[in-house]
Amino acid sequence: MITAKPGVYEAIxxxxxxxxxxxxxxxxxxxxxxxxxxxQVKVKKKEAIRLNFICTHNSRRSHLSQVWAQAMAFYFGxxxxxxxxxxxxxxxxxxxxxxxxxxxGFVIRALSETNNPVYSIKFAxxxxxxxxxxxxxxxDFNPKSGFAAVMTCSQADAGCPFxxxxxxxxxxxxxxxxxxxxxxxxxxxxxxxxxQIATEMLYVFSQIKS
Numbered sequence: 001m002i003t004a005k006p007g008v009y010e011a012i013x014x015x016x017x018x019x020x021x022x023x024x025x026x027x028x029x030x031x032x033x034x035x036x037x038x039x040q041v042k043v044k045k046k047e048a049i050r051l052n053f054i055c056t057h058n059s060r061r062s063h064l065s066q067v068w069a070q071a072m073a074f075y076f077g078x079x080x081x082x083x084x085x086x087x088x089x090x091x092x093x094x095x096x097x098x099x100x101x102x103x104x105g106f107v108i109r110a111l112s113e114t115n116n117p118v119y120s121i122k123f124a125x126x127x128x129x130x131x132x133x134x135x136x137x138x139x140d141f142n143p144k145s146g147f148a149a150v151m152t153c154s155q156a157d158a159g160c161p162f163x164x165x166x167x168x169x170x171x172x173x174x175x176x177x178x179x180x181x182x183x184x185x186x187x188x189x190x191x192x193x194x195x196q197i198a199t200e201m202l203y204v205f206s207q208i209k210s
Contacts, residue, residue, distance in 0.1 A: 007124045008075055011105025016075060019195065021203035029203070034170045036204045038148045039078070043208055049073075049081045050147035054163070058087030058134040059094045061152040061174045061193065067101055067130050068198045071123040072205040083130070084147070086137045092116045093132050096181070100190040104198070137163065172200070 055062035073081035149166035
């Protein structure tokens with residue numbers, strides 16, 4: 001039984017309590033191990049932990065990963081973690097991805113109404129929100145060095161053999177829920193992908209030893 005840490009929104013804590021990392025297949029845990037190792041080494045050295053989740057359009061999987069990773073770091077009390085996201089091109093955070101996070105308990109507010117809206121995504125009352133919007137790798141919002149480039153889609157992983165400034169490159173790819181856009185399965189598939197990412201980020205951060 002995973003115990004909620006003080007401060008996280010109750011709805012998110014309830015969602016996390018319902019996740020079961022024991023259901024992650026062994027081969028998937030092997031895929032996640034380099035990410036776990038990167039974080040553990042940084043914690044041991046008391047260094048900043050910068051994770052940049054990268055996908056082609058920075059619209060779905062990379063944002064889901066960024067938000068859940070930041071929330072899990074807080075949930076497990078892992079300090080000095082900053083999570084980012086980027087794409088090989090800029091589009092917009094897809095509204096259904098934002099809605100899916102909201103349904104898991106995140107408090108989301110639109111800070112701008114443009115073709116590429118900026119969102120405030122909060123997981124705890126007293127913590128800074130994740131600022132969500134679509135951006136490219138070289139955007140000033142993202143770190144320039146000393147980060148892990150976590151590749152969340154195979155297209156970006158194949159298309160970007162070199163990520164400038166990345167300390168390490170870690171492929172942790174996910175199937176794209178975009179395939180179900182405008183279908184009867186859309187909401188179900190976005191929730192399925194979000195909960196997969198949540199479960200895997202829970203597993204990673206729960207293994208970190210201070």
